[in-house]
Amino acid sequence: MPFEFSFTADQEAFRDAVRAFLQKEVAPIVGEMDEREEFPRGTVHRMQEEGYFGVPVPEEYGGLGLGKVGYCILLEELGKVDASHGTIVGAHTSLGTTPLLYYGSEAQKKKWLVPAAKGEKLLxxxxxxxxxxxxxxxxxxxxxxxxxxxxxxxxxxxxxxxxxxxxxxxxxxxxxxxxxxxxxxxxxxxxxxxxxxxxxxxxxxxxxxxxxxxxxxxxxxxxxxxxxGEVGKGFHVAMTALDVGRVSLGAASLGGMEAATREAIEFSKNRTQFGLPISEYEVIQFKLADMAMKIHALRFMVYHAAARQDALGHDPTRWSRLERQDKTREAAIVKCLASEWASEVIDEALQIHGGLGYIRGTPIERAYRDARISEIFEGTNEIQRLVVSRDLLARGI
Ligand SMILES: Cc1cc2nc3c(=O)[nH]c(=O)nc-3n(C[C@H](O)[C@H](O)[C@H](O)COP(=O)(O)OP(=O)(O)OC[C@H]3O[C@@H](n4cnc5c(N)ncnc54)[C@H](O)[C@@H]3O)c2cc1C
Missing domain, CATH: 2.40.110.10 (Butyryl-CoA Dehydrogenase, subunit A, domain 2)
Structure with missing residues (x-):
């Protein structure tokens, strides 16, 4: 695979469109959704209409055909606005449409994948x-x-x-x-x-x-x-879906880290203590620098893993044993580091907000509560470390 670390014009255009949509339609309802603890039916429906529930699914099966890279762009942008919407899309797409695309017969794809990718059915x-x-x-x-x-x-x-x-x-x-x-x-x-x-x-x-x-x-x-898939091979189906889910979880974490850092930068420039904006203090500057370093590293990790999954295609019978092992190790690494870095970065962003960060209803307070689960679901981080260490001991670094 060539070392291409840039997005295409189409991918950039997709990101712009998603960002504008989320700002207009999703951002305004998130605070109330969180407070009421309600499934956001209206915005989910609008996202289904836009095709956002079928982003990596090929067009022939009703999706947008933008692959895992396009899908991670969506999840990164969702992560900046709201983790709940990201999780709803992720459970449907990574864990619902992936097994259908990879293991479904043509009849199953027609019956279940097409309506799911078109946003007519939720998985x-x-x-x-x-x-x-x-x-x-x-x-x-x-x-x-x-x-x-x-x-x-x-x-x-x-x-x-x-x-x-x-x-x-x-x-x-x-x-x-x-x-x-x-x-x-x-x-x-x-x-x-x-x-x-x-x-x-x-x-x-x-x-x-x-x-x-x-x-x-x-x-x-x-x-x-x-x-x-085949009778008796369901665990394999389940784990293959998680390899996709773990990378997209990394993208959502990346978005959450970026939004929290942006909030922290703004706040630190505007909050004055001891006669100076707190951004003038080196302790705050170094916190921001550490946050940016994690974001920088994670961006490459997420899109590298997504591009490799795209390169593999969606027919598991064509993957070599080595390709499967690499994919699973990389997904576990991305998931584990992304979720821990997200917790750390959002925690630091909250700290920079001082007492305000702990007040119910601020975006940073919600982000802090939302981020924690990523260390647990789609396999706890202890399990990710087991996956990585077992593979290391079998195959080396
Ligand atoms: C909000 C939310 C959404 C979820 N969504 C889904 C979903 O859509 N579909 C689905 O199927 N599941 C879902 N889950 C389940 C989730 O994946 C599990 O909670 C998770 O895998 C951990 O399982 P557990 O809760 O039973 O913890 P346990 O397995 O009981 O683990 C408890 C602790 O022991 C540790 N541990 C366990 N075994 C080992 C070991 N061998 N070595 C070292 N440490 C170990 C764990 O890491 C953890 O710290 C969701 C969970 C939550 C909370």
């Missing part, structure tokens, strides 16, 4: 269960063969978009004893099917615009066409 992804979080292969929701279909039973936890989704990609055990290697299958479960129910929706520290839902599957019958 969610459900791997986590009450007893299975980091140990995500230990799936206990069962899938029993039933004639030409399957019957699913179990309880899923913490599903983003779970309350609003039209279809959830549910990981269920076709054989509990086999575990992740042969025992887990990915199913496309339409939420209007008999036996599917949304249970408790969590109250959270941040991401107040998103739903985090318990899903109850009580004898939900799905057809044979609901199996996404």
């Amino acid at each position: 969610a992804y459900s791997l986590t269960e009450p007893g299975s979080g980091s140990d995500s292969g230990a799936v206990h929701t069962t899938a029993e063969p039933d004639g030409d279909g399957w019957v699913l039973n179990g309880t899923k936890l913490y599903c983003t978009n779970g309350r609003e989704a039209d279809t959830v990609i549910v990981m269920a055990a076709n054989n509990v004893k086999l575990g992740p290697n042969g025992g887990v299958t990915a199913f496309l479960v339409d939420t209007n099917l008999p036996g599917f129910r949304v249970g408790r929706c969590e109250k959270k520290m941040g991401l107040h615009g998103t739903s985090t839902a318990e899903l109850i599957l009580d004898h939900v019958r799905v057809g044979a066409d609901a199996v996404l």
Whole structure:
């Protein structure tokens, strides 16, 4: 791959269009959304109309065809304005449309991917269960063969978009004893099917615009066409989606860091103490410099990883073992550093705001609450370090 570290004119134009849209339509409602803890239906609908729920999906399947780089541009801009909107798009796109694009049959793409990419249907992804979080292969929701279909039973936890989704990609055990290697299958479960129910929706520290839902599957019958990928290979489907999600999470973190730093710069120039703007003090200047260094490094990391994923294409059968390993290691590195740097940068930005940073309703206070989850979801950072260290010990640096 050549060392091209610049965006095309089309990518820049897309960024400009997204930025203008978010400033006009999303920024004005975010404070109230956070306060009311409401899913932002109106702005999600407008984003669906603009095609923002299908950015990396090829045009032939109803998307904008802008690849992972275009998708990361969207997530970076969303990260600057609101993490809830970014998470809603991410759960739908990285975790919903990716498995369909990579593993779906042509019939499944027509039925589920096209309406999702066009913004007519919302997707969610459900791997986590009450007893299975980091140990995500230990799936206990069962899938029993039933004639030409399957019957699913179990309880899923913490599903983003779970309350609003039209279809959830549910990981269920076709054989509990086999575990992740042969025992887990990915199913496309339409939420209007008999036996599917949304249970408790969590109250959270941040991401107040998103739903985090318990899903109850009580004898939900799905057809044979609901199996996404091969029977027994669902864990692989789930992990491949997370490789995309972890890079886009990096892009959203990047946007959050940029917005917080911009706020901190402005505030430090305007806040006078001891007769000088606080930006004149070296302690504040060095904080800002450290923030900028992390942003600079992360920007290259995110877009490098996204460009490499684009170069790989969306047919997993064509990827070599080495390419898969590189992709997974790079995604884990991006996710882990991005989320920790975002927490650090936003924390410093809050510190620069002094007491005001702790006051409810300021953008920096919301950003601080919203950022913390990125160290936990899509695999905790301890798990990212396990992924990276295992690969290092097997293959070296
Ligand atoms: C807001 C929100 C949205 C979410 N959205 C989704 C979603 O859309 N779909 C979905 O499927 N899931 C979702 N999740 C679930 C999320 O991915 C899990 O919470 C996460 O993977 C951690 O699992 P856990 O909470 O069970 O923690 P646990 O696995 O119980 O971990 C507890 C602690 O132990 C550590 N730990 C565990 N095992 C090890 C080990 N081997 N070595 C070292 N440390 C270890 C963890 O790192 C963590 O610090 C969401 C969660 C939240 C809070």
